Amino acid sequence: MIVKVGVIGIGTVSQLMHLPILSGLHEQYQITAVSDISPTQLAFIAKKYNATPYTDPYELVKDPNVDAVFVCSPDQYHAAYALAAMEAGKHVFVEKPVTLCMEDLEKLIAAEKAHPELVCMVGYMRRYGNGFLKCKELLQADDRKIEYMRFRDIILEGDFFMGQTRLPYLSSDIPQSAKEESGRLRREQVGRALGEGCTEQQRITYVMLTGLGCHTLAAVRELVGLPVEIESVSVQGEHVVIVFRYEDFLAVYEIVNDQDVVQFDAAIEIYQHDRRMKIKYETPYLRYQPQTFEVIESTKNDTKTTLYGPDYRDAFENEVKYYHDCIVNGTKPKSDFSDAMADLKLFRDICMKIKE
Template sequence: MTTLRVGVIGAGEVAQVIHLPTLSLLSHLYQTVSICDISLHTAQHCATKFHIPRATTDPLEIINDANIDVVFILTSDEFHAEYTIAALQAGKNVMVEKPLTLSIPAAQRIIDAEKKYAKGRVFVGYMRRYAPSFTGAFLREVASIPKILYARVRDMSGPNAFFVSQSGTFQVKSSGADIPDTAVETRNRLLDELYREAFPNAPNGVVTDAMKKYCRFLGSLGSHDLSLMREALGGLTPYSIDGVSVNDPFYSAILSFRDGKQNEFAVMYESGIDCVADFDAHMAVYGEKKRVSIQYDTPYVKGLPIKVRVEEVNEYGEKEVREIVSSYEDAYTAELKEMYDCFVNGKEIKTTAEDAVNDLKLYDAMYRKAGW
């Protein structure tokens, strides 16, 4: 069996709590050979803990390393496009955590690079779409609804630190003392460029703090939920945004859809972060005689099941309730196994850069509805 050699750029929370442990457990498929972080202390900590031969602060050492097959880009959002394009230019396959990036022009630059250099492929990390209970029971049960009347997408994730602290991964965080000022300047410059691209019609050319927060929020929780919604609804996109509420840290929207038979229905999207330790991330689809929902638990604690609940009217006119767990395998493990099949065996990638652009187009429509 071919073992893919991995170089990781970004050694923060998602690397330490999710990807590095998962890669270690999938050692028959992947071997992590190099890790990079803006903080050398953090990179060295991860290299020691996860038995990675090399630690560096220079992403180009990973991107240009001929011994690396796949580059994992786990940095903050503003670096995604720059490092993805550089890795594609070097002929590497790329796993980039969602969001692909924060603006449509930046995403298009990634797509253009993938086509131009043609050796590497881009896999975007929408892990909820690879959960076995989603790809199995949920999509199967939704497909049995003759006519969708309504849907709801909800993500109230609670304080992340509460779940991470109980994940058993004991992450280390940089104090910032070993991060050079030039790196902070680069980060701010890239962010400003992405904000200007995301809001080209900002009043008086000023991208406000509220706009920036909305952009970052949709790139974090929103990219999970709205991407999941698109696949669950068979790739449909809303024909109109009927309303948005921007009230940091809570956001909502009403989206209008039309299926292939010209039946219309609305989707309510609501999301936010508070201090109540309850991870409520779910999608529900309503038909006339059947409701199907999928409930995700925090991904930061392995082994928590993703459940599908079916409520329907049975042949006796009674309410019948079923709960389905297709698998206890966590979504990140399923995702990386699927990615291996794509990179090694040529399987078609469903979470491509082109697919991710559909989320960015939806964000853009939501920005415009908000008056931006």
């Protein structure tokens, strides 16, 4: 079955990840429509992928030649576009974060329940990487106690890698009024998420968590569940260190996103006294990099290291294939709208801890 796709939002991530992946999976998908606020960008991408261009995303979702809508617009428009797509009878794939505030997500969850025939999924691509899936398999295979976890996102890499590999086609012809509306909506939705009287530091941290942090925190949640307590949150601008308490172990998360040194240091490490497992993520801006998953086990007399990989399968491609299977089989994806609610609640609680 070939699923006909309309893509709303054709900026950097769409051009470097979603569009080429969907186009390459020609036995599973066909790009039939695209929409963007930039007229020049829209015309270029529509011609490149032989798709119908729409300046109005609400017209794209009505197109009878579209089965599923990929919402890759700025975060503050996700809820409105996803809701319109569901009301038009389309399957929906929404890039993370699904929304910026819980009120909007509750509307999507209600619509999802009202349309059980539709497959709705959130793009948490790190939860579909092969190293992550192997780690989850090993955790479920025995009952070794977790004694400590550390995970991190210390990242600055996009422009550096794109400048040397694949530059997206971006235009500057977005109307100033549209930019102003976008900024206003974003600030309003973050304000609703955090409540009246929220500080600028809370806003900065919340945006970091919904943007970059949700990848790692959603992956950790799938591996070990939610923490029972947020022990502490230390912040300074775009530097955040969080200590979580689980039932019987502590975990530390670091997120840094304002440095000048180019690197992509994203990993999840699990310590189990005689075993340490490490999921190492690579930048998505360079596709088909070798991915590895490392397991170190110690006995009384020896230490054994097992390296799974190198694996060249792309996590973005894995999740899109998974989504196709869900549509064909009528199954519910693991990262649906209800699943994403846990992350927004956690992000809010982290930011409330800052205020305390």
